[in-house]
Amino acid sequence: MLSYWEKTHFLKYDLIVIGAGIVGMSTAIQYKLKFPQSSIAILERGVFPFGASTKNAGFACFGSLTEILDDLNMMPEEEVLALVEKRYQGLLAIRKVFGDETLSYQDKGGFELITSQEVSALDQMNRINKLLMPLFGKDVFSVEKNIHHYGFGKDVLHIVRNKFEGELDTGKYILALWDKCQQLGIRLHTGAEVIRIDGQQIHVKEPLTNDVIQFEALKIAICTNAFAKRFFPELDITPGRGLVMVSTPMQNKIPWEGAFHYDKGYVYFRNVVGDRLLIGGGRNLDFEGERTETFEVNSLLRTYLEKLTRTIVFPDQKVDFEMEWTGIMAFGESKKPIIQRVSENIGVGVRLGGMGVAIGWQAGTELVDLL
Ligand SMILES: Cc1cc2nc3c(=O)[nH]c(=O)nc-3n(C[C@H](O)[C@H](O)[C@H](O)COP(=O)(O)OP(=O)(O)OC[C@H]3O[C@@H](n4cnc5c(N)ncnc54)[C@H](O)[C@@H]3O)c2cc1C
Structure with a gap:
């Protein structure tokens, strides 16, 4: 049961x-910058964003040598280059x-660790550097000369350096986006799980009463990534869970x-x-086990990561681990991400894969253009 004020203004x-x-x-940010007069709200089911964006490792990456290979x-080559x-x-x-x-960038x-499994990739390094030359103007990959100090x-057996990659603080990036939304007057409703979309009506489950609240919008952007099948079961989206673990402070300074990256970027x-x-x-x-939307820890993966740490x-x-969490990609x-219009007033921007830090902002740009 909503009040007159809620119905009128919210x-x-x-x-x-x-x-x-x-x-x-x-x-939301780029739409507001393009249409400053527009009113915008974001509906988020979690207390804060709760999918992949606050769970990731903060790698500002675009593909290691073996991933590109x-x-x-x-x-086709043009598609890889475009990605x-x-x-x-x-x-x-x-x-x-x-x-x-x-961003604490x-x-x-x-750096990619090369074992006997990947050593043949080194023969291809010059070819890949040549391929990427038009984008970077310099060689991207080089083999480290001395690897003992690592x-x-x-x-x-070898370490391949990528001089154009970096890292950021994932939490700070999300807070920067959130602050920008607030500065621009974009309303962020948390605890607002969308259960259905009917034309311009968006049905949200109210967490206290379980009542359904109906929002309405001229345009709708669906940015629920791994969870988008709920609205569009036909989309080619498979969830993929990722586990992250953080150790207690190491006794010796990390050298x-x-x-x-290790094992073609899987670790x-x-x-x-x-x-x-x-x-x-x-x-x-x-x-198979990680093709899931549930945020649990698979003990097989935990044991594997612990073993890799030791070996x-x-x-x-x-090394003792004191934190672990999972996120869903x-x-x-x-x-390629799915960025498309599904009807006159609805667009989707989903399926960001494992490099959403790099392509998430751009996905927003493209979605705004479509809308
Ligand atoms: C463990 C892990 C490590 C990663 N490491 C990296 C990395 O180092 N570098 C990198 O570039 N990328 C990394 N990624 C990938 C990157 O985090 C994602 O590609 C990116 O965050 C996707 O952003 P998104 O906004 O599309 O999706 P999400 O962050 O998943 O956002 C979707 C949002 O929709 C909300 N939602 C879902 N359903 C509903 C609903 N019905 N109603 C309301 N809200 C809903 C969710 O709660 C969520 O907040 C990693 C991902 C994981 C899980």
Whole structure:
């Protein structure tokens, strides 16, 4: 039962965005900048964004050497180049809009650990550097000369450096987006789970009473990523859960900095404030089990990441983990996000894969253009 005031002032907007992840907030912000007179609300089911955007590892990446080679096996060269360009330009865009200090952006480079499994990729490095030359104007990848000071396990035969990758503080990025929404007068409703969309009506479950509240918008942007099938079951979206673990502070200073990839990008690690190890991934160990929307921890993956820590990252050191969490990504047959209009007044911007930090803002730009 709504009051006169609620009915009069809270329910109607020019644009309603569903989902307050990177894409939802980027869409709302860019729509407002394009149409300053418009009224905009974001409806988010969580207490704060609760999908992938606050759960990720903060890698500002666009593809390691082996990931790009893998992509080339599946996609035409122009498509791979276009993807890399989009990701890199996306990273430059958020750095320009929010500033490196706000994002705690660190330009320390990306590194890929090469074992005997991936060693043949080194033969392709020059070819990939040539391919990427028009985008970067310089070689992107180089082989590190001395790898002993990293202290990695004996299986690591080489390390490939990517000089254009970096890292950011995921929490600060989301807060920067949130602050920008507030500055622009965009209303962010949290605890607002959308259960149905009927034309311009958006039905939201009120968490206290379980009543259904009807919002209304001239335009609707659906930015619910892995959870978009609820509204459009026909979309090619498969959820993919990701596990992240953070250690207690290490006794010895961590002898490296940067964003590290292992096993074709399925495992990633970096150091975080206070000399802690952040390590995540391993989804490829149990693709089927991780194809889920539930935020649980798969003990198989936990054990695997603990083992990699002991054998590869910090061989023979004692590492205790004090935090772990999972987030849900969205994948499909293609690595491209789905950004399309589904009707006159509804657009979707979903399926961001594992590089939404890089492409989320740009996905918002494209969705605004469509709307
Ligand atoms: C563990 C992990 C590590 C990652 N690491 C990296 C990384 O290092 N670098 C990188 O670039 N990318 C990384 N990613 C991927 C990146 O985080 C995502 O691609 C990106 O956050 C997707 O943003 P989004 O806004 O599309 O989706 P989301 O962040 O999932 O946002 C969707 C929002 O919609 C809300 N929602 C869903 N259904 C409803 C509903 N019915 N009503 C209202 N709200 C709803 C959800 O609560 C959520 O807040 C990682 C992801 C995970 C899970």
